[in-house]
Amino acid sequence: MSERIVCKPTPWFLLRAAAMLLMFGIFTVLFFIDGKWGYREKNLSYHVSKAFEQAAKDFETKEGVMSPAEWRSYAEKQTVSFPEDHSILPEGTRIPMAWPAILSDYDAMKAARTGEKNKLFNDYRLQAGMKKDAPEHDYPAGKINEQWVVFVICLVLSLGAAWVLIRTLGRSMAVDGEAFYPADGGKVPFGDLVRLDLRKWDTKGLAFLWAGGASGGERKMRIDGLTYGGFKKEQDEPAERLMGRLKENFKGEIIEYVAETEEPAEQAPPQA
Template sequence: MSERIECKPTQWFLLRAAAMLLMFGIFAGMFFKDGKWGYREKNVSYYTWRAVEEAAAKFGEEQSKMTPAEWKEYAESQTLDLPEDRSILPVGTPESLPWPALLADYDVMKEGMANPKKLLFDRYRDEVGMKYDAPDKDFTAGKIFEQWVVFWICLVLTLGALIVLLRTISRKMVLHGTTFQPAGGKPVDIEDLVRLDLRRWDRKGLAFAWARSGNGPERKIRIDGLTYGGFKKEEGEPAEKLMEGLKAGFSGELIEYESEEESAEAPEAAGS
């Protein structure tokens, strides 16, 4: 057989590998962002909203007792009730943060009492460019650490998907004459193949071959038709064509499932 049959990585495999690479990469980026900045910035939003709630409650109690000047003096002296563990806040956060400036404005507070969340907190967020709304509760150091753990897992999976993709792109299966070049490893002469297992070829496009290896153990070769070549009729079924070429020059032990017709004919042949 002199025709050269070449089975390159299939589009199906490349798209799947690229999708996995993209998915794990996006997840890694998301968890890195939350572990590095996101959860800490959300904690600032949480403690700022708590200060707004506290201010609204205090103003509701003291509105009739305090003048605008007295309320301003009081509000400007207040600070956010920040946690003892400052590691859950953004790097560089001051030891003490004052209440948002708008909380010292008597008229703003009076108007905001109708809806403190929207008219006070959300207004402050817009003024200072605070990215995150206040979560229901703060994120602990343990929760932030979990983001880093998942980030490293996703990063390893991303690198793994990248390695598999790059390795697969650089490989191919080739049958030229009596020489078979598997997707990985050294080429082998078909005459050196002693066993060919096709039990998973029809359903999964996967086969295994064993070749003589001098005085050492037999060499096992993986033949993955779904990854290399494929079985699309419009493309000429490269993987199937390669397998037919292998079988044509193969004289060793062939392992494959019997078809239903063959199984039914066997007893009849024995009876005759």
């Protein structure tokens, strides 16, 4: 009895499928974070930073007019200006939101005028636990919804990559002295094989095989040597050995690639 040749999933394919799963998985997580929290936290940071900018402008015009007590009274009455659509803000955001207490501090506002730009806000942001820097603009609801759309797309791609990886792990191709065992299951005796397409075998490691059925129909099978077995010399080229065994026992039609050759140009008859 001939030795059974088994072609299991190749490390090349498994590594590629795992890399795709990892990539789509990371994108899925990132877009979920942006859609659920990220963009909303950026919006909060943006609008609070605008309150700091407005406070700085007001303080510049009122510094010589108001006393520290008057400035504190004025600042404590101000609120952060938010858009009408509150859904773009983090859940639990207080609305209306009073100016941060630091903006009521006359000395802190005075020192901020000559200090590093935005330092007062950045210090407050860190103390208040605001995770995101203030962006150049806020993100409307449509932009947040885009993150959810891309999240769903990436989630579907991740599930697809996981399905392909898990499915392939449990499959293999094999051939023995009696039959071919395709990756999608079953046993196909050599006598049932009717046609073998090898046109892509040498270039892509891909072939197609047809077997006749009792009902008169044909079953088409895919032989993917790069996915199952592989062509590594140090492993004695499992896929090539499987194909060799298959061809030895195959009695049907074989379709192979034939390179086109240029026909020689007709020579002109000699002149008399």
